Amino acid sequence: MNDTIQTAAPQEDRTIALITHLSGIIAGFIVPLIIWLINKDKPEKAWLTDQSKEALNFQITLLLAYVVCMVLSFVLIGALLMPLVWIASLVFMIIAGVAANKGENYRYPVTLRLIS
Numbered sequence: 633m634n635d636t637i638q639t640a641a642p643q644e645d646r647t648i649a650l651i652t653h654l655s656g657i658i659a660g661f662i663v664p665l666i667i668w669l670i671n672k673d674k675p676e677k678a679w680l681t682d683q684s685k686e687a688l689n690f691q692i693t694l695l696l697a698y699v700v701c702m703v704l705s706f707v708l709i710g711a712l713l714m715p716l717v718w719i720a721s722l723v724f725m726i727i728a729g730v731a732a733n734k735g736e737n738y739r740y741p742v743t744l745r746l747i748s
Contacts, residue, residue, distance in 0.1 A: 641679040641735040649683040649732035656725050661691035668747070683732050685747050690740040694721050
C-alpha cells in the first residue's frame with residue numbers, strides 16, 4: 633500500500649460523500665439534501681458540500697426523468713425508457729461513490745445543475 637498519497641478531503645468526509653452518492657439507490661434525494669443542508673455553511677466541509685450538491689442535483693434530475701417516463705408510458709415509450717434510466721443511474725451512482733471514496737471530485741454526466 634502507498635501511504636504517501638494525500639487527498640484534500642479527510643477520510644470522514646470521503647465516507648460521508650460515498651454514502652451520500654450511494655444512498656440515492658434506496659432513499660432518492662433525501663440523504664443528499666440532509667447532508668447538503670447540514671454542511672452548506674461550514675467552510676471546512678466545502679468538498680463534502682460540493683459532492684452532496686452534485687448528488688442532490690443528480691437525484692432531482694432522476695426524479696424528473698422518472699416523471700417523464702411515467703408520462704410517456706401512456707404511449708409505451710416510457711415503459712421502455714424507465715429500466716434504462718434506472719440502470720444508468722445505478723451505474724453513475726456507483727462510479728460517483730467510488731470516486732468520492734478516493735477523494736476525487738465527481739460530476740454526473742447528464743445532470744441539471746439546479747442547486748448551485
